[in-house]
Amino acid sequence: MKHRLATGYLILVFILLYAPIIFLMVYAFSQGETMTNFHGFTWRHYQTLFSDTRMLAIVANTLLIALLSALIATLIGTLGALSITRTTRRVTRDSLLTLNNVLMVSPDVIIGASFLIFFTMLKIPLGFGTVLLSHIAFEIPIVVLMVLPRLREMSTSLLDAAQDLGATTRQLLTHVVIPFISPGIFAGFFMALTYSLDDFAVTFFVTGNGFSTLSVEIYSRARQGINLEINALSGVMFLFSLLLVAGYYWIQQAGHKRRRRKREVTS
Amino acid sequence: MRVSKPTMTWRTIPLTKHRTWAYFLPYGLWLALFVIAPVALIIYQSFFDLGHQVTLNNYRTYFHSATYLKMTANSAWYAFLITLFTGLISYPTAYFIHQLKHRQFWLLLVILPTWINILLKAYAFIGIFSQAGLANQFLTFIGVGPQQILFTNASFIFVATYIQIPFMILPIYNALDDLNPAFINASRDLGASSWQTFRHVIFPLTLPGIKAGVQAVFIPSLSLFMLTRLIGGNKVITLGTAIEEHFLTTMNWGMGSTIGVVLIVAMIVVMLLTGDQKVKGGTPR
Numbered sequence: 001m002k003h004r005l006a007t008g009y010l011i012l013v014f015i016l017l018y019a020p021i022i023f024l025m026v027y028a029f030s031q032g033e034t035m036t037n038f039h040g041f042t043w044r045h046y047q048t049l050f051s052d053t054r055m056l057a058i059v060a061n062t063l064l065i066a067l068l069s070a071l072i073a074t075l076i077g078t079l080g081a082l083s084i085t086r087t088t089r090r091v092t093r094d095s096l097l098t099l100n101n102v103l104m105v106s107p108d109v110i111i112g113a114s115f116l117i118f119f120t121m122l123k124i125p126l127g128f129g130t131v132l133l134s135h136i137a138f139e140i141p142i143v144v145l146m147v148l149p150r151l152r153e154m155s156t157s158l159l160d161a162a163q164d165l166g167a168t169t170r171q172l173l174t175h176v177v178i179p180f181i182s183p184g185i186f187a188g189f190f191m192a193l194t195y196s197l198d199d200f201a202v203t204f205f206v207t208g209n210g211f212s213t214l215s216v217e218i219y220s221r222a223r224q225g226i227n228l229e230i231n232a233l234s235g236v237m238f239l240f241s242l243l244l245v246a247g248y249y250w251i252q253q254a255g256h257k258r259r260r261r262k263r264e265v266t267s
Numbered sequence: 268m269r270v271s272k273p274t275m276t277w278r279t280i281p282l283t284k285h286r287t288w289a290y291f292l293p294y295g296l297w298l299a300l301f302v303i304a305p306v307a308l309i310i311y312q313s314f315f316d317l318g319h320q321v322t323l324n325n326y327r328t329y330f331h332s333a334t335y336l337k338m339t340a341n342s343a344w345y346a347f348l349i350t351l352f353t354g355l356i357s358y359p360t361a362y363f364i365h366q367l368k369h370r371q372f373w374l375l376l377v378i379l380p381t382w383i384n385i386l387l388k389a390y391a392f393i394g395i396f397s398q399a400g401l402a403n404q405f406l407t408f409i410g411v412g413p414q415q416i417l418f419t420n421a422s423f424i425f426v427a428t429y430i431q432i433p434f435m436i437l438p439i440y441n442a443l444d445d446l447n448p449a450f451i452n453a454s455r456d457l458g459a460s461s462w463q464t465f466r467h468v469i470f471p472l473t474l475p476g477i478k479a480g481v482q483a484v485f486i487p488s489l490s491l492f493m494l495t496r497l498i499g500g501n502k503v504i505t506l507g508t509a510i511e512e513h514f515l516t517t518m519n520w521g522m523g524s525t526i527g528v529v530l531i532v533a534m535i536v537v538m539l540l541t542g543d544q545k546v547k548g549g550t551p552r
Contacts, residue, residue, distance in 0.1 A: 006363040010373075013360045017380050017432065020391040023401065027394065035394030036404075080294030102302050105482075107490030107534065109507040110527055113514050114305030117312050117524070137301035140294070200386055200493060201507075205514065218386040222497055226394055234387045241382040249375070 025238060028231035035226055045232040052229065055217070061128070062197065062214040069135035070192035076136070077143025077192075078185055082177075084144065085151045104141045111138060112205030119206060126208025134206045135196045142195060143188035150184035151177075183251055190248040194241075306531070313524035325525035335509075339529065342505040345424065346488035350435075352428045353484050354477065357435035361476075364436070365443040374440060381433045389497045392426045393417065396498070418500025426498045427488060435480040442476025443469075478541040486534050506530045 023035070028046065031039035049055060080100070087093040103111060115137070119130050154177070162176045178185075200215035207216055214237075221227055316322045329335045364373045380388070395401045396417040403413040416422050446469065454464040490507030501508075506526055513523030 006359075006366070009359055010363050010367075013356065013432075014376065016429070017377070020388060020395060020429070021380060021383060023395060024387065024391040034397070034399075035401075036397065036399040076293045076297055079290045080297070083291040083294055086290075096298075099298050099302055102306070105486065105534065105538065107486055107507065107530060109490045109492060109510045110309065110530060110534075111305070113510055113523060113527055114309040115301075116514060117308045117520065118300075118305050121308065133301075137297065140297055140301075144294075194382055198382075198384055200384075201490075204493075204511075215384060215386050218384065218390060219493055219497075222386065222390045222393060226397070230387070230390055234383075234390075237387065238383060241379075245375075245379060245382055 021234075021238065024231055025235045028228060028235045030228065033226070033228065035228070035231070045228040046235075048229050049232040049236070055229070055233070058212050058214055058217050061211070065128075065132055065135055065213060066193050066196035069132055069139055069196050070189050073136045073139035073192045074143050074185060074189045077140045077188055078147050078181070080140065081144045081147035081151055081181075081184075084148065100141045100144050102141075103138050104145070108199075108201030109205075112202040115202065116205045126206055127211040130206045130208070131203055131211060131213065134202050135199065138199070138202060139192035139195050142191045143185075146188035146191060147181055147184040150181040154180050183254060186251045187248065190244060190251065194244060309524045309527050309531075312520055313528050315521040317519055317521065322521075325521050328522065329525050329529070335526075338504050338509060339506060341503070342489055342507075342509075343533070345420075345427075345503060345505065346485050348424055349427045349431060349488045350481055350485045352424065353431045353435045354480065356428070357432055357480065358439055358477070360432075361436045361439035361443060365440060374437075377433050377436050377440075385430060386493065388430060389426060389494055392422070392429075392498055396422050417498065418502065420499065420503055423494060423499035423503050427491060427494055430494075431484045431488065434483045438479035438483065439473060439476040442473040442479075446472050475542070482538060482541045485537050489533060490530060506533070 027035045027038070029041050029043070030037075031042045031044070084093060084096050084100070087096065111134075115130070115134050116126075119126065119133075124130055158176060158180070159172065162172050167175065198215070199213075200219060203213050204216055204219070207213070212220075214233075218230060218233070221230055313325055314321055314323065316324055360377075364370055364377070367373055397403075398413065398415075398417075400416075402416050407413055450468050450472065451464060454468045459467070489505060490510075491505055492507035492511045495501065495503045495505055495508045506529065509526050510523050510530065513519045513526065
């Protein structure tokens with residue numbers, strides 16, 4: 001009895017979680033113009049989407065921003081994690097970690113508004129550059145948080161062994177440290193990518209007039225009412241997210257497997 | 268009673284002093300330019316009025332205006348309601364998922380919706396809650412008749428809760444996962460009923476997870492601004508909406524920053540109240 005109650009409850013919650021998403025994607029195939037009654041199957045809204053050059057340009061912009069910012073953030077974040085691990089004094093490390101987490105817990109509007117003040121004071125014109133810089137900025141802490149645990153798992157004997165065998169600092173880094181923490185680096189990269197693709201509020205503040213990303217574009221179109229082209233877009237984006245999730249979990253699993261193997265060897 | 272946390276040992280990677288600085292430079296620059304400077308700037312900006320004069324007037328206006336104070340109280344109240352509903356739905360969900368066989372898979376299904384753009388989810392509800400939408404069709408079907416659903420406070424709370432649920436489930440699930448089953452067995456062996464076990468063992472031990480969830484849901488709920496426009500029809504004004512309005516519409520950055528400082532203070536208060544939880548499962552933004 002209790003078991004059935006739990007199952008029923010879970011089914012309800014999952015219906016609640018997925019109904020809006022499925023609803024959105026189903027209506028992308030409706031012949032009507034609104035999300036009210038399903039009027040028969042059509043690919044028309046997808047055709048509209050793929051011939052909408054403005055939208056395609058925005059998709060390209062969004063992907064470019066996401067990839068570039070994630071790459072740069074991963075680089076800086078990994079270096080940051082390395083330098084945090086290197087600190088010897090506890091106080092320094094704790095304050096670095098606290099500062100690192102400031103952007104993780106700050107509300108988006110605060111990040112957006114403060115970056116807007118910052119760019120305006122430095123007289124940097126709003127547009128592609130400011131959006132890119134902002135995205136790099138809010139992605140760095142998550143990369144650091146993803147890389148740090150891997151660095152902590154690394155055993156000193158590994159490093160000692162490499163050094164005893166005559167590895168230089170550079171070799172130590174490229175041949176021992178980086179390969180070991182690479183699952184963390186990839187996880188950080190993927191998280192950064194999704195943060196960038198998902199962001200609306202920060203971008204909204206620092207984007208200016210000429211430049212737009214998908215979130216901002218969806219916002220301005222949604223304010224004008226229903227447009228089934230957005231539904232079609234949601235279908236495409238959902239598929240893309242699925243691919244990203246699959247990629248992310250594949251990397252996670254690879255990491256787990258490696259750790260398990262290591263444990264088997266050592267035990 | 269506290270379950271002792273495994274102590275983490277930190278290992279230093281032997282690099283020469285000179286190199287270390289080169290490695291730290293980009294990260295340090297980021298800390299200075301994009302973490303410390305913006306927070307300092309928003310506080311600095313809050314002391315300027317529209318005529319670029321240094322003044323305390325923004326704070327005076329804020330604390331003497333019934334509109335601003337009421338807006339802040341309202342925003343906190345809505346955030347509280349959203350957090351409460353999210354918690355009420357999420358705790359049993361996390362609890363039941365934790366008892367399932369393929370729990371990792373179900374957990375993945377909980378996480379998946381968070382990878383879908385938040386604007387798209389809000390947009391879906393514009394369709395569902397519209398005049399002739401799915402929700403009204405259902406209400407007509409059960410005999411209540413169509414209602415105005417979109418642009419009401421209730422719809423705002425509903426959609427915000429919907430969006431936040433996964434971020435509450437994750438930390439609670441992690442807390443349940445950290446819970447040593449021996450405690451539950453001991454409690455049952457000593458004759459406690461299921462309810463007593465839950466009330467005195469499971470719930471207190473998963474409190475850190477709930478706190479982390481509250482932290483992850485309450486702060487973003489204070490600052491939501493696109494939902495208030497798209498779903499709430501501008502009836503609900505949160506701190507986030509007010510900041511966005513001052514910065515991008517009325518261009519009164521001083522006042523906007525003042526509200527921003529209030530939001531930062533509110534954030535710090537919430538974080539102090541919910542204790543020093545380690546960030547787990549990623550905070551939503």
